[in-house]
Amino acid sequence: MQAHSHKCSHKSSIESANRMRTVELLEVKEENCTTKTLTFQDQICKLAEPGQFLMVWIPGVDEIPISLSGIRCDGVTSITVNAVGDATRVLNQKKKGEIIGIRGPFGKGFVPVKGNVMVIGGGTGLGPMMPLTEKLVETASKITVMSGVKCQDNLLFLDRIAKLLCDVNSETICTTEDGSYGFEGLVTSQLEKKLANEKVDMIYTCGPEPMMYHVFRLAEQYNVPVQASLERIMRCGIGLCGSCVIGEIRVCKDGPVLTSEQLRRIKDEFGKSRLDWTGKKVKQ
């Protein structure tokens, strides 16, 4: 009887999350030259886990998956969007007061743990790491946030990270590929140094797949568990259409955050191939 009522409430929560809501933008904040944070109010999003995503409808253009970069208990929610194509460009041109549609939050998010943790964001991948870091401040004994970008102009959230970490045992490491800020080179080189010198309990990561693949390889070498947020083409967002599959995993439903154990199961495809818009397997 109890199991039955639990099942019903779970089903109804997915149904209500999957209902498209139109929301008015409360704020549009420029983060860097290509990236903006859009804020709106939504009562369903206040229960989201860090790492979960929304399907965002841009009227007349497309519906695309975007992770939550801000989750608050009063329902004030934000997404951080990097303009790469039609949908993301139009989304980032929206002004305060304009309307977008949202479904979600969907998928499995990050699970905060105790101990010494590394939080690694590549480019806009730092977005979902922000609500995660807010949770880790309550659980972890040490937090190292690593942000890897191409150049200084692509840096994100430095003030927000500094404020979040000011009262806890923490470290912030920035890398730029051109050496214009922080360490020159790839964030994975800094991770390798850390892993060689510290006992790490969990690595969280989101960013370009080659970066995450490298993070995963290092983590396996040093025997550290990983939680990584993957990107694939998504249409339904709820496990029905198959556009996001990797092996037996549907990234929208089983992920987007996958554990080391799940990443091992898809090691033939992770970092190597993905499905294109037609469903054909293509190289990364």
Ligand SMILES: Cc1cc2nc3c(=O)[nH]c(=O)nc-3n(C[C@H](O)[C@H](O)[C@H](O)COP(=O)(O)OP(=O)(O)OC[C@H]3O[C@@H](n4cnc5c(N)ncnc54)[C@H](O)[C@@H]3O)c2cc1C
């Ligand atoms: C679970 C999930 C969470 C996501 N969270 C975020 C987020 O928080 N913020 C965010 O900005 N994006 C996020 N994305 C990526 C976002 O969905 C895509 O950038 C978006 O769908 C691109 O749509 P478009 O019409 O603007 O570009 P398209 O016209 O679809 O693509 C334009 C060009 O950009 C390339 N491209 C597509 N996606 C990316 C990308 N992510 N990075 C670099 N180049 C790309 C394409 O290969 C193509 O060449 C997420 C994706 C997933 C699956």
Ligand code: FES
């Ligand atoms: S997006 Fe449809 S199954 Fe994942």
